[in-house]
Amino acid sequence: MLTLIKRSFLLVVVTSIALVGCRKEKFDEYYGRPDDLAPPIYQQLEARGNFTIFLKLIDKASYKDILSKAGYWTLFAPNDAAIQVFFQENSIANAEAVSIELAEKIVRYALVFNAFKTDRISDFQSNIGWVPDQAYKRRTAYYDGFYKETVNGVERVVFASNRNNSLGNGTPFYVDGDNNNKYVPYFHEKYVSAKGLSATDYNYFYPNQPYTGFNFVGGAVQTADIIAENGIIHEVNKVSLPLQSIDQYLQGKPQYSLFKSILDKYLVTYQINELATRRYQILTGSSENVYIKVYNAGLAFSPNNENYLKQTDNDGQSDGYSMFVPTNTVLQEFINSKILEFYPSLDALPQYILIDIINSHMWQNTVWPSQFGSQLNLLEETARFSPSTNIVDKQILSNGIFYGTNKVQESNTFFSVYSRPYLNPNYTLMTRALNEEYRRVINNIGIKFTLFMMSDQLLRSKGFDYDGIRSEWVYTSPSTGVRVAGGLARARIQRILYNHIVSTPNNQLNDLSGEGYIRSGDRDVPGEYIKWNNNRVFAAGNQDANTVVNITGFDETSNGRVYYTDNLLEYSERGIGLKLAELAAPANSEFKRFFDYLNNSSLYNRTSGVITGVALGTSYTLLVPNNTSIADAITAGLLPASNNPTATVDREKVIAFIRYHILSRNTFAPDGNQDVTSTETLYKDGNDEVVNVRINNMLNNLSFTGQSNARTARVINASSINLADRTLIHLVDNYLDYR
Structure with missing residues (x-):
């Protein structure tokens, strides 16, 4: 009986094992790794045989495990020949002589987040989808992180600002957890074409490297689109170390020390950050505080920020900063001759002047050599430099382009x-x-x-x-x-x-x-x-x-x-009628007969000089027919013989006549400068519609013609151009007929 039970149990076990094995086979068949799937990046490099040195650097940088597993990377992998040249140029014997730090720089700067074949390498990953042919950079796995800097004689632990707090728009200058990863530039023919660039733009920065249609920093892509399980490999013929930021490049160039000193002394602060400090102390066990290096919020950008504007998450793919920095000699001459004419020193300058000096040399976008005249800085000015004669230093950096110059930007603000x-x-x-x-x-x-x-x-x-x-x-x-x-x-x-x-x-x-x-x-x-x-x-x-x-x-x-x-050019606050009264005061004045009609009309306030319908501070032109023309208007029945009539119909004639000689909204002079051919008067017809007059304005010959007839009044220049409240009072040689 016991034997039978054992046999039955064994049969159940065997059957169960068979069933489990069957299910596992089906599971592996459905979910298992396909046989035709390309190996991971690390194994692909091994299989190709011409990346043996780079593989050693990957091992030394501790990236073998990462590149051997699932992921989504783009690797710009330098081949053995490229690394051998790099070793020779830097007196390095072999891969074993490469430090871990250098290996990390080479590997991590060659490693780009996300996988990009050549059909997408020039496209910008916007928040709403792909934008074709608008990208020339990608974010890499490399970042500088915490570093030591001597500030006012004291060594501090510093982290670069990873955001622009431009113009105080509320953007934080530091976001915890953002490592300020560096970008790497490349030049694909589709981007170059879409941006209206050419090989000349690339060779302006890399004169010794032929433009091939797909260049990576100062080298070229030799084999593109090597497919791997966890990404894409592009074989390159040159080793590229992490590019400096604009901030880092300035620090190492004494020929721009004056420009840098303005930034450092007046427009940079170091602010303790609790989050960054806690992170640093956990990583290192140190008790030191971490200071964020923060550029003034009034600047166009923070030269140490690797993230571009961050208006969208990936906008650093499509654009970068540009800075034109004058050498010490030309900047000092500009400061002495222009800036300090009325100030004893830079210390005495208002900060806004210092900000404008720097901003006039900063662009929030990539200014390519062929496009100096089309890109605007924060002060809405193009780059006023000649690429052939004014640029003494040109560098594509991790967060933008740097141009050293032999002149200052001839900024509107200073010229x-x-x-x-x-x-x-x-x-x-x-x-x-x-x-x-x-x-x-x-x-x-x-x-x-x-x-x-x-x-x-x-x-x-x-x-x-x-x-x-x-x-x-x-x-x-x-x-x-x-x-x-x-x-x-x-x-x-x-x-x-x-x-x-x-x-x-x-x-x-x-x-x-x-x-x-x-x-x-x-x-x-x-x-x-x-x-x-x-x-x-x-x-x-x-x-x-x-x-x-x-x-x-x-x-x-x-x-x-x-x-x-020694005085101000002041405007009048008097009613224009008072000025006309002055002109009409002499017994023989040619303004007198017109003014007499105005003075006795219901339109006029003799105390204030205000004419009904004529608002203070508004533009007018007052046409005053001379005495002979007033007599002609009386003969024509436009005016009553008396300048102080009692009959209602005669008083209305006076009002209509005066209003038709006041032009509203514009001030005209015989200077030939205005293109206006018709303008409104204060007169309205029986349908309550404004009646216009036509204008012919030539130099020293200004005339006005009634809308309904050909009667023309010409300005008598010698007695005209009389100034009043936003008004010119002219004597004219005829009257205008509103009928």
Whole structure:
């Protein structure tokens, strides 16, 4: 019986084993590794036979296990011939003589996250999918990590900022767990073509390496798309060590030490970070604190950040930074001649000037040699260098391109008319006002301007100031003591300021010895007219106050002349009727008969000088028919014989006549500068529709024609161009017929 039980048990065991074996075979058949699957990267390198030295370096770097297992890598593997050349160039006997640190650098910098065949190597992995032919870099497995740096004479443990905190946009300058991995550049023909580049762009940086259509750093891909179980291998003919970041490259180049010293002294801080400290102490057992090297948030980018902008996770694949750095000699000359004209030293400069000096040399994108003229820096300027004559050093680095230069960037900020108040501590209020509204108007060396300077002393004497605590403009009337702040004060300073900005494409104000007039502002944003006579300048407000602005000196800049003055060009705050009353006051005045009709009409307030429908601070042109023309208008029935009629119909005739001679929205002068061919008047017809007049504006010949007939009134130049509140008052030789 016992024997029978044993036999039965044995039969069950044998049967069970058979069943399990059967299921395992089916499992392996379905889930097992396919026989035709390529070996992992490490085994592929072994099988090919020409990576024997690189395999030894992989072993030394402790990457054999990683590259022998499942994964998703791209490996730019240098062949034996490439490594032999590297050994000879660096006096290394053999693989055994390579340090572990050097082996790690070679292997990890050749190893790229994710697998990329040539059909995807030039594509950018955006957050929403592949963007064809927009990538020339990939993130590698190599990073520098913690390092020691002497800061103010004290050695500290430092970690590079791994984010840009650009312009204070709230982005953290350090994200824990991000190792700041370096990128490696390559040059595939599809990217080169899509970007409008050529072999010349590649050979600009690597003159001794032929462009092949698929280059890796300073070498070439010899065999592409070697398939492995855990990724892709591209065989390369050159060993590439980890490229330096822009920050690292600057540190090792004494010819740029002045530029670097501005960064280090004024625009870099070292901030203790608890997360980085805890991580470092766990890794090393040390008790030292870790400091993050942080660049000023006002800079275009952090030169030690390897992650590019991080607006999307992989944007470092498609773009990088560019920095043009002048050598010490040319930078020192620029500082001495331009920057420190009114300051004793760099220590005395406001930080914003230092930031602008650096930002004028920084680009948030890759500036290729053939595209200097098409890429803009943070100050919206192209790279104003010649690739053939101004670049003395060119390097493709891990996080961007570095150009050493034999000149400074001729930045608008430091070479335009804007630079004169900006770089002079006596003009801080004017600079602040310009920055709020008009800096971009005048800060362009391609467009000529004349700038009349407004010193802090002058502005304060006129009641203007800036409250830094409340961050607002204030104005206190010198005559009444009434104080306004905020928007009202800002509007006043901006209007004053715009009187001092004049577009002068033909240097119209370079000679103020005679007399003339010109409109302030620029062609797109017209200002008010100002006049000059024998080196004295005045605006409507100066005439009201019976003052002038004397020219006390001038400077030339790249886009025009800057005048220094003893007064401000002030605007008028009087109703334009008061100016007309002055013109009509002499007994023989040609303005008199027109003004008499206005003075007795319901349109006019004799106390304020305000004409109904004419708003203070708005642009107008007032056409005043001379006395003969008024007589003709009476004969034609447009005006009653009496300038103070009692009949309603006659009073309405007067109102219609006056309104048709007031042009709204524009101020016209016989300067030939305006292209407007028709403009509105204040007159409305029986359908309550505005009636226009036509304009013919040529130099010294300005005329206006009624909309409904051919009657034309020409400006009498000798008696015209009379300044009022944003208005010109002209005497004309005819009347306009609104009928």
